[in-house]
Amino acid sequence: xxxxxxxxxxxxxxxxxxxxxxxxxxxxxxxxxxxxxxxxxxxxxxxxxxxxxxxxxxxxxxxxxxxxxxxxxxxxxxxxxxxxxxxxxxxxxxxxxxxxxxxxxxxxxxxxxxxxxxxxxxxxxxxxxxxxxxxxxxxxxxxxxxxxxxxxxxxxxxxxxxxxxxxxxxxxxxxxxxxxxxxxxxxxxxxxxxxxxxxxxxxxxxxxxxxxxxxxxxxxxxxxxxxxxxxxxxxxxxxxxxxxxxxxxxxxxxxxxxxxxxxxxxxxxxxxxxxxxxxxxxxxxxxxxxxxxxxxxxxxxxxxxxxxxxxxxxxxxxxxxxxxxxxxxxxxxxxxxxxxxxxxxxxxxxxxxxxxxxxxxxxxxxxxxxxxxxxxxxxxxxxxxxxxxxxxxxxxxxxxxxxxxxxxxxxxxxxxxxxxxxxxxxxxxxxxxxxxxxxxxxxxxxxxxxxxxxxxxxxxxxxxxxxxxxxxxxxxxxxxxxxxxxxxxxxxxxxxxxxxxxxxxxxxxxxxxxxxxx
Ligand code: FAD
Numbered sequence: 274x275x276x277x278x279x280x281x282x283x284x285x286x287x288x289x290x291x292x293x294x295x296x297x298x299x300x301x302x303x304x305x306x307x308x309x310x311x312x313x314x315x316x317x318x319x320x321x322x323x324x325x326x327x328x329x330x331x332x333x334x335x336x337x338x339x340x341x342x343x344x345x346x347x348x349x350x351x352x353x354x355x356x357x358x359x360x361x362x363x364x365x366x367x368x369x370x371x372x373x374x375x376x377x378x379x380x381x382x383x384x385x386x387x388x389x390x391x392x393x394x395x396x397x398x399x400x401x402x403x404x405x406x407x408x409x410x411x412x413x414x415x416x417x418x419x420x421x422x423x424x425x426x427x428x429x430x431x432x433x434x435x436x437x438x439x440x441x442x443x444x445x446x447x448x449x450x451x452x453x454x455x456x457x458x459x460x461x462x463x464x465x466x467x468x469x470x471x472x473x474x475x476x477x478x479x480x481x482x483x484x485x486x487x488x489x490x491x492x493x494x495x496x497x498x499x500x501x502x503x504x505x506x507x508x509x510x511x512x513x514x515x516x517x518x519x520x521x522x523x524x525x526x527x528x529x530x531x532x533x534x535x536x537x538x539x540x541x542x543x544x545x546x547x548x549x550x551x552x553x554x555x556x557x558x559x560x561x562x563x564x565x566x567x568x569x570x571x572x573x574x575x576x577x578x579x580x581x582x583x584x585x586x587x588x589x590x591x592x593x594x595x596x597x598x599x600x601x602x603x604x605x606x607x608x609x610x611x612x613x614x615x616x617x618x619x620x621x622x623x624x625x626x627x628x629x630x631x632x633x634x635x636x637x638x639x640x641x642x643x644x645x646x647x648x649x650x651x652x653x654x655x656x657x658x659x660x661x662x663x664x665x666x667x668x669x670x671x672x673x674x675x676x677x678x679x680x681x682x683x684x685x686x687x688x689x690x691x692x693x694x695x696x697x698x699x700x701x702x703x704x705x706x707x708x709x710x711x712x713x714x715x716x717x718x719x720x721x722x723x724x725x726x727x728x729x730x731x732x733x734x735x736x737x738x739x740x741x742x743x744x745x746x747x748x749x750x751x752x753x754x755x756x757x758x759x760x761x762x763x764x765x766x767x768x769x770x771x772x773x774x775x776x777x778x779x780x781x782x783x784x785x786x787x788x789x790x791x
Contacts, residue, residue: 300394301380306331309391318373318398320366331394334373336364347377351392354379360399374399426498426528428456429505432521446528449496450488450661456526458662459500462486465664466630468781478504478522485531489634489659489702496532503527543642546674550643553671556621557749563620567613574609577602626669630780633709634659634702636670640677641700644685651685651696658701666709667780668757676753679746680713680773687717687771695769707779712764714772720763728763 280287292299298315302308308326316322319334326333339361350357356378363373375396420427426443428436436456446455463484464471474481481502489495502524509519581602588596641648641655648655681698688696695716703710720728729751754761757777764772 298394298396300331300396302331302392302394304390304392306392315396318365318371318396319363325366334361334363336362336370338362338370351377351379360403371398371400372403373397425530426455426526428526428528430456430460430524430526432523434460437523443528446498446530450490452488452661455488455528458488459486459498459526459528462662463500463502465662465779474502475524480504483529486528486662487632487635488661489638489657489663490661491659492657494536495634495638495659496530497535498528499531500529501527543639546639547643553624553675556624557675559621560623563616567616570609570613570616574606574613577606577609581606624671626671628667628669630665631668631670631673632663632665633673633711633777634663636673637677637700637702637711640674640681643674644678644681647682647685648698651689653685653688653696653698656697656699658699660702660704663702663704663709664779666757666777668777672753672756676750676775677711677713679750680775683746684713684715684717684771687715687719690718693717704779708776709779710774710776712772712774714764714767714770716770719767719769719771722765 278284293312295312296314298318299310299312300308300315301310307328307330311321311323311326315326319326321333343359343361347357347359356376358374358376361373361375363371365371373396375394378393378395380391380393420440423440424442426446427440428443429438431437434457436454439456443455447453452458463481463486466484466486467474471481473479481500483499483501486498486500487495488498505523505525507521507523508514509517509521511519513519581599584596584599584602588599637659638657641657681700684698697716699712699714701712701714729747751761754775759775759777761773761775764774
């Protein structure tokens with residue numbers, strides 16, 4: 274049973290109505306593409322009535338802009354009995370062009386070979402579809418062009434953390450930083466910096482705006498990026514996602530290079546630091562000198578106190594007032610004590626800096642910049658090996674600067690021996706989940722094992738006093754390290770120089786960040 278007979282007695286009529294009332298333009302042509310039949314939809318689309326086209330070739334619809342090889346392919350298919358589908362540029366009766374989506378199917382009457390071949394043409398006006406697709410393509414092209422020439426580095430990161438799309442500016446960052454995937458380093462830096470707030474922002478797809486991330490470059494100047502994160506949701510293109518909500522999340526990372534502006538700020542900040550440094554150095558020297566004097570004076574005063582106590586016991590309570598030796602000893606102790614108090618009073622107060630989140634890469638970079646001249650004049654080369662990004666520690670930046678400056682000056686001083694050829698300092702940083710570690714390694718003579726504890730005592734120096742060593746450096750260092758809950762170690766395994774390793778706990782993220790991310 275064929276389809277029409279399945280429609281019963283009225284089959285042919287229903288079939289005819291279906292073709293007549295179809296919304297798609299239907300044409301039937303002979304082998305030469307001469308029109309035998311068109312339905313009303315054809316008239317609606319083209320403007321031609323049936324009587325105007327019957328007997329004429331379908332080419333009357335051609336706008337004469339469709340490339341020849343499109344027709345060639347069409348006819349090649351049709352002549353081998355294959356259907357053909359494609360898009361042609363057609364002209365309506367009023368001369369206006371439209372895009373036609375055409376399917377031509379060769380039709381032959383199986384029981385009558387003499388009838389020859391016919392062609393069934395079905396076509397729709399897809400001008401609007403084409404316009405929308407073109408708008409979309411133009412839009413995509415425009416966005417791609419803007420992204421390609423954008424001065425900011427852009428990377429699209431999928432939910433597995435892989436960079437699936439980037440732009441030339443991002444590739445420039447890759448080569449400048451010598452890093453495989455700076456986007457990963459940015460995400461790590463933001464996570465370290467913001468802690469819970471970052472996890473919260475990621476979980477709730479909150480955008481992050483203009484977060485500054487500093488990258489260290491081995492042996493070179495640091496660079497800064499202002500980083501923003503946005504979210505992009507890609508809807509599934511699979512058919513089962515047609516009515517569903519299937520989608521994938523992407524993170525759009527934008528990195529704006531602010532190095533030039535930050536370098537200017539840094540130059541100004543270093544100039545101010547230098548100014549403050551000479552003042553605080555003077556105060557520090559004064560504190561050490563007065564501290565030394567107090568320390569030296571305290572010994573004799575203690576001895577006099579002991580001698581006075583002995584004398585008091587020997588003369589007995591009755592003779593205490595009349596014993597001239599006891600009186601002299603008491604006077605001497607009192608005078609000594611007053612001198613000590615006067616020295617204490619003259620001591621300039623130690624400036625207590627404000628505690629905050631400190632990036633040790635920045636502190637060390639400051640120290641290296643501040644001491645450039647000293648390093649150059651001592652002929653010391655610096656091998657600066659920072660971790661690209663470092664979690665913050667909690668501390669006083671000024672005190673930490675003093676600490677590392679002292680360690681650097683010690684290293685320079687250790688190598689500043691006449692005829693000492695090897696003069697290198699390696700300054701490196703690295704981080705684990707819990708701690709940030711700094712190591713300063715010099716190629717000097719090293720600290721003999723027997724003195725490794727003693728060097729931290731106040732006023733102890735391996736240098737002879739006439740060379741100006743006050744012997745307070747490492748004790749100040751130790752005090753700053755302890756105040757910051759740090760650990761300082763002279764590496765016992767290191768040979769050919771001295772390697773000092775200082776580590777501090779990673780700072781926990783303050784609650785204010787969490788509030789900010791809300
Ligand atoms: P033509 O000189 O007519 O043909 C160009 C090339 O096509 C020739 O070099 C030849 O290789 C091949 N060719 C043309 N006619 C035949 C044929 N009868 N047998 C074998 N090869 C042939 N064209 C449109 O532009 N718009 C339409 O909407 C459209 N609808 C069509 C519907 C049907 C059912 C059929 C069968 C054809 C349709 N055509 C349509 C194609 C049309 O018949 C023309 O081939 C086309 O318009 C090119 O015409 P032309 O005058 O520019 O070139």
